[in-house]
Amino acid sequence: MFAYVVKRLLSGVVVLFLISMSVFLLFWYGPSEPAQTICDRDTSNRCTPARLEVFRENLGFNNPWYEEYGTFMKGVVAGREIQFGSTKVFECPAPCLGYSYRTKAPVFEEMKDRMPATFSVAIGGAFLYLTLGIPIGVAAARRRGTVTDKALVSSFLVISSIPYYLFALLTWLFLTISWEIPLFSETGYFPITENPAKWFSGMALAWFALGAFGCTTYTRYSRGSMVEVLNEDYIRTAKAKGLRDNTVVYKHALRSALVPVITIFGIEFGTLLAGTIFTERIFNIDGIGLWALQAVNQRDLPVVAATALFGAAVLIISNIVVDVIYSVLDPRVRLS
Amino acid sequence: MTITSPSSASSPTDVDGPYLQVEDLTVTFPTQDGPVQAVKGLSYSVELGKTLGIVGESGSGKSVSSMAVMGLHDAKSSEISGSIRLGGTEIVGLSESRMRKLRGNAMAMIFQDALAALHPFYRVGDQLAEAYAMHHPKASKRDGRRKAIEMLDRVGIPQPDRRVDDFAHQFSGGMRQRVMIAMGLINDPSLLIADEPTTALDVTVQAQILDLLQDLQREFNSAVIIITHDLGVIAEMADDVLVMYAGRCVEFGTTKEILTRPEMPYSWGLLSSIPEVGASTDARLIPIPGNPPSLLRPPSGCSFHPRCSHRDKVPGDLCFTELPELTPASNRAGHLKRCHLPNPEEIYLTEVLPEIAPDLAEETR
Structure with missing residues (x-):
């Protein structure tokens, strides 16, 4: 198991390396001219050609791309120094993902500051939609064909066919604005270390929106998977042994039914961790997603690159975790 | 406790006549196209120590009737009428909780495809011990494991103390069917229903499994129903035949x-x-x-x-x-x-x- 995880992590590093290179190339040959943008901003739109040239030189746009990519990678491993059109030299310690063009702060530090917010949203939301979705799905599967089952399935289908951003906006409009529910009065991220209660109430609406919306999907997945498993021969065997219904369902059937649900969860949770742009934007949570959105709008290339890399890393890790969970659930899966 | 002495829970109370008596059993499944009568007016009986063979094509109602005896049909999607008396107890219309106490205890069922019928994620020993523990609430975990090893040994699995920790997919087809039989017999049932126990096996293994079933029946003195479409199996095993x-x-x-x-x-x-x-x-x-x-x-x-x-x-x-x-x-x-x-x-x-x-x-x- 340990060797397997190490192997997967190493191949993950290779994937990250390839992604970093493609992101780098996209910027290099992309349509926007970062030096122009940053020069305009720095000089309040009085960018002279001479000034522009200084920025070009500083940001390395006069060198061939592979040389600059080398500098970038060296920065990740050992840190480097960065200049922004003036004589002032910024120290960027390893792992250096560059300086933000906009805030002139090290990208990695900014990312570290925003991670807790995104992790709070993602973990809380995922916890809610799993703890709601799976039991509801199991309950529906046990009552398949009944009115309860049909009502659940069709109402959840309606919810999940609403676009998520609309759903999130509506929850905010109703719960915070119209009904003025105190718990949801102030959304946003407040560090848990400073004020846990405030952290909780700030996150609550985002969790609710993610949980209520996500659980509809997980209800459908786990219901479908459960219905299938309940028809398996080994479930009949379990009943023939005289086991209680709950033992049959939760011990024998659920473990098998979870396997496909975990697969989907692994992929989705990775995306969630990489930044839930809509959630963060609507509920004003200063996390990775919101940061990425701002960076794209402002052509803050180092930040865009960092968020892309972060998303890739998170996906790789959650895939490894899913594979490990597989092998725990299903003994026929051998990790090697 | 040894396997040869039947536990008091599953031994029949003094009953005259056959251990299992089925009378005018009808099983109906309501479907969207109308009711399907899978079993109509079926009557038969099996005495302890005897074997009844039920033969017929697929869909002739062999398995459906036996599942009805085991009470394995979903009450919501099937209608059962007639009478099934097991050791003197009427089990048609018996409450689910009382039925559960009989299932796997006084009566047990062996299924056709052991690979599909054993849970792929649990060790066979745990599955056996679970069946034992269900009907022996006072037994400890170690008792269950010991019993599982004992049963695996009894059905002829070599090195049972090691194989007890294996998963179903690690056994060969014949060995898997033996595990299935061990699970069926772990609570000394008085009625054993074997639903095509040898269909998925090759001929030499078939013969071994049938021999094993006969040996065990002699030892446990249980009533056996063997469902098959193979008249060779009937000739070897059954005292009576129901077509x-x-x-x-x-x-x-x-x-x-x-x-x-x-x-x-x-x-x-x-x-x-x-x-x-x-x-x-x-x-x-x-x-x-x-x-x-x-x-x-x-x-x-x-x-x-x-x-x-x-x-x-x-x-x-x-x-x-x-x-x-x-x-x-x-x-x-x-x-x-x-x-x-x-x-x-x-x-x-x-x-x-x-x-x-x-x-x-x-x-x-």
Whole structure:
């Protein structure tokens, strides 16, 4: 198991390396001219050609791309120094993902500051939609064909066919604005270390929106998977042994039914961790997603690159975790 | 506790007569196209120490009737009427919780495909111990494990103390079926239902499994129902045979009777369609023409008439209009058949036997 995880992590590093290179190339040959943008901003739109040239030189746009990519990678491993059109030299310690063009702060530090917010949203939301979705799905599967089952399935289908951003906006409009529910009065991220209660109430609406919306999907997945498993021969065997219904369902059937649900969860949770742009934007949570959105709008290339890399890393890790969970659930899966 | 002394929980209270008595059992599944009667008016009984073989094609109601005995049909999607008495207790309409105490305890079932019927994620030992613990609430975990090893040993699995921690997929087909049998017998059931226990196995392993079942039956003195479509299995195992067609019993009798003097054209068809390794080259393999009938719209009269090649020998159109009663056969006690033919014994000897076994026909003449 340990060797397997190490192997997967190493191949993950290779994937990250390839992604970093493609992101780098996209910027290099992309349509926007970062030096122009940053020069305009720095000089309040009085960018002279001479000034522009200084920025070009500083940001390395006069060198061939592979040389600059080398500098970038060296920065990740050992840190480097960065200049922004003036004589002032910024120290960027390893792992250096560059300086933000906009805030002139090290990208990695900014990312570290925003991670807790995104992790709070993602973990809380995922916890809610799993703890709601799976039991509801199991309950529906046990009552398949009944009115309860049909009502659940069709109402959840309606919810999940609403676009998520609309759903999130509506929850905010109703719960915070119209009904003025105190718990949801102030959304946003407040560090848990400073004020846990405030952290909780700030996150609550985002969790609710993610949980209520996500659980509809997980209800459908786990219901479908459960219905299938309940028809398996080994479930009949379990009943023939005289086991209680709950033992049959939760011990024998659920473990098998979870396997496909975990697969989907692994992929989705990775995306969630990489930044839930809509959630963060609507509920004003200063996390990775919101940061990425701002960076794209402002052509803050180092930040865009960092968020892309972060998303890739998170996906790789959650895939490894899913594979490990597989092998725990299903003994026929051998990790090697 | 040793395996040979049946536990008090599963030993029958003083009952006269057969341990299992099924009377007029009807199982109906309501479907969108209308009710499907999978079993109609089925009656049979099995005594302790005896084996009843139930034969028939797929869809003839063999498994459905046995699942009804086990109470494994979902109450919401099936209707069961008639009477099933197990050791003197009526189990049709018994509450689910009381039924659960019998299931896997007083009666157990062995399923066909052991790979599918064992849970792929749990160690076989844990699955066995679970069955034991369910009906022995006071037993500790170690008792359960010891019992599991003991049972694996009893059904002939080598190194049971090591194999107990293996998963189903790590066993060979025959060994897996042995595990299945061990699980069925772990609580010393008085009634064991084996649903095509050897169908998925190759011939040599089949013989081993059948031998094992016979040994165990002698040891446990349980009543056994063996469901199969293989008359070879019947010949080896069963004391009595029940031939089912389209949900009904069409012929019943001792194994010897049914195999040597069948009186119902469907039973003839079953016998005719067995290939025999040492058969003379004159012997023909005659399939039963057509397909099993739809249970949604069963044929009028005798369910078998659309496929019956002897229906012309019945006067009038009785076969088309009237369902034959289950009546005593020509001359032997206990032999029942459901057929309008007036002289089945004669037809069998003069027409059927010469075709399927010419040498035998010579002898009888």
